[in-house]
Amino acid sequence: MHRRSIALCLFAGLALAGCSQVQPIMTPQEFAAGCAQGAAGADAACSAKVCQVYQAVVTDYYENMEGCYAACKDRAASLETGADPACLAIIQGEKDRCMDYCNRKFYRCNCAK
Secondary structure, three states: OHHHHHHHHHHHHHHHOOOOOEOOOOOHHHHHHHHHHHOOOOOHHHHHHHHHHHHHHHHOOOOOHHHHHHHHHHHHHHHHOOOOHHHHHHHHHHHHHHHHHHHHHHOOEOOOO
């Protein structure tokens, strides 16, 4: 009974925090595969560069989610310098996937905090 109450409280806390669906941890290999699928688009050179930069993020070690988030944001800021609008959209999309990677690595949920 006590375990059930703890589990219920934990689940309710995750729901209140915005975790509507628990997902498995995303591996760096899964991240690379998803990025490679997107790289076949119109701006292949931009996609390849963005994938390479974010692949380095997801293979690095982070103590906590804040460090992982900071790395995603820093890489986006450096990539956005001088990028054309089409490339900016690719950068934003991969930044979002990077943030999702961080969420799933540390909280196993899709809550964008």
